[in-house]
Amino acid sequence: MTDAAKCTKVPFRERGQAPPIASGGFLLEEFSWERGPFTRCAKCGHEAMGILSAGGQLLTKRCTNCRRMVQIPLPELDKKAIYLDQFMFSMIYNVKNGGNLPKGHEAFAKEVYALLRRCVLLQQVFLPHSDIHHDETTVFHSPIDLRGLYEFFGGDVSVMDSRDVKLLQDIQFAKAYFDGNEPEVSLDIDEIADSRRNEWLPDMHVGVRADYSQFADHIRTVRSDVHDALKQLADTWVKNKASFGGVLESEFAAIGPTKGQAFANWLEEVSNPDPSDPLALFESSGRPIYREYRELCHLLEDRGVDEDNQAIEIMRFWHWERQREIPHQKISSYLFAAVAKRVVMGEKKIVDRGLINDVRTISTYAPYVDALFIDKRCAALLKEEPLRAELDYKARVFSMRDPDEFLEYLREIEGQTPDEVREYAAMIYGID
Numbered sequence: 001m002t003d004a005a006k007c008t009k010v011p012f013r014e015r016g017q018a019p020p021i022a023s024g025g026f027l028l029e030e031f032s033w034e035r036g037p038f039t040r041c042a043k044c045g046h047e048a049m050g051i052l053s054a055g056g057q058l059l060t061k062r063c064t065n066c067r068r069m070v071q072i073p074l075p076e077l078d079k080k081a082i083y084l085d086q087f088m089f090s091m092i093y094n095v096k097n098g099g100n101l102p103k104g105h106e107a108f109a110k111e112v113y114a115l116l117r118r119c120v121l122l123q124q125v126f127l128p129h130s131d132i133h134h135d136e137t138t139v140f141h142s143p144i145d146l147r148g149l150y151e152f153f154g155g156d157v158s159v160m161d162s163r164d165v166k167l168l169q170d171i172q173f174a175k176a177y178f179d180g181n182e183p184e185v186s187l188d189i190d191e192i193a194d195s196r197r198n199e200w201l202p203d204m205h206v207g208v209r210a211d212y213s214q215f216a217d218h219i220r221t222v223r224s225d226v227h228d229a230l231k232q233l234a235d236t237w238v239k240n241k242a243s244f245g246g247v248l249e250s251e252f253a254a255i256g257p258t259k260g261q262a263f264a265n266w267l268e269e270v271s272n273p274d275p276s277d278p279l280a281l282f283e284s285s286g287r288p289i290y291r292e293y294r295e296l297c298h299l300l301e302d303r304g305v306d307e308d309n310q311a312i313e314i315m316r317f318w319h320w321e322r323q324r325e326i327p328h329q330k331i332s333s334y335l336f337a338a339v340a341k342r343v344v345m346g347e348k349k350i351v352d353r354g355l356i357n358d359v360r361t362i363s364t365y366a367p368y369v370d371a372l373f374i375d376k377r378c379a380a381l382l383k384e385e386p387l388r389a390e391l392d393y394k395a396r397v398f399s400m401r402d403p404d405e406f407l408e409y410l411r412e413i414e415g416q417t418p419d420e421v422r423e424y425a426a427m428i429y430g431i432d
């Protein structure tokens with residue numbers, strides 16, 4: 001990533017410039033690191049106390065005249081996590097770059113752009129980015145710029161990769177199973193968001209421009225394989241006139257066998273490596289199923305289970321009937337059952353290339369984030385019974401079905417910004 005990674009500095013505001021001074025008949029613009037607004041310096045009395053830097057928990061001010069420096073602790077924050085899907089990020093990208101906006105939603109696009117930016121700069125909101133975005137961004141026409149956009153525009157807080165979130169929940173259930181306790185999963189955003197969530201954004205943003213386009217072909221292939229598999233599944237649903245309850249039950253029943261099979265496949269791969277593909281072995285060491293297996297072995301080791309008995313215990317855990325209560329398993333199974341119902345009713349178009357990622361996004365992140373802006377079709381499924389009554393997650397769900405509802409939500413957050421935070425944000429980021 002050496003050649004592809006370039007550092008760019010994007011100033012939130014222009015650095016300050018002291019007033020021009022006359023020098024031998026020429027006007028020189030004298031550069032200063034401090035920038036406005038300038039206030040009176042307690043030491044020298046000049047109106048020269050400007051902002052030197054801001055970010056984290058501190059605002060640093062310095063006098064351009066006598067160099068006196070003060071550090072001011074910034075108010076504590078509690079930012080809300082608003083997860084936007086790739087469609088929204090692409091739209092924001094197009095507003096920013098004058099691209100095509102979705103027909104009939106031009107006004108919404110511009111307004112949501114302005115409101116989101118404002119909420120982010122008021123330090124009330126961050127727009128987390130995840131591996132699901134990164135995969136989709138890689139196949140976008142301007143991947144580098146789009147990635148830069150959600151790192152810059154969204155307040156640059158990433159959340160754990162979806163597979164790590166799943167693993168986290170699986171491990172919490174495994175502990176309960178091995179110890180004979182009631183499963184407990186903490187769904188606090190801080191479990192999955194990086195620790196800088198509640199820091200003030202730096203007044204200068206430094207982003208690494210990394211080019212991931214070399215992975216685009218691989219991602220396209222994987223996605224079309226998954227899509228083909230799902231289309232086949234949809235045909236089976238139609239042929240068997242599958243019901244919601246039937247598909248839900250078979251999704252749940254498949255958890256243990258699917259994990260067992262995935263593990264057997266992995267074992268097969270590493271036992272008979274393809275000599276023409278040395279990378280394959282390396283790749284298989286990162287497989288989610290292997291990672292889960294290894295973590296579970298550690299748990300069992302800690303509990304004094306010897307190596308010979310670990311595999312059998314893990315198989316038992318994978319077949320535990322309460323696997324279906326693990327949040328990501330439960331939500332994705334309900335969504336697939338709801339999709340199956342629609343497909344059987346003749347709505348085959350619901351199974352498209354984006355569906356898997358939508359299901360992944362919702363089942364992974366809905367329990368943790370404050371709001372999700374997702375595809376219309378999945379938002380509609382979540383509002384149907386029994387999903388509405390039986391699924392339990394924190395996020396408020398928004399979609400293009402009711403764009404005004406989302407704008408209203410953002411205006412509410414905007415309006416609830418504490419005065420002190422608003423004043424500092426105005427000073428640091430230049431918003432009014």
Ligand SMILES: [Zn+2]
Nearest residue numbers: 041044063066
């Ligand atoms: Zn001074």
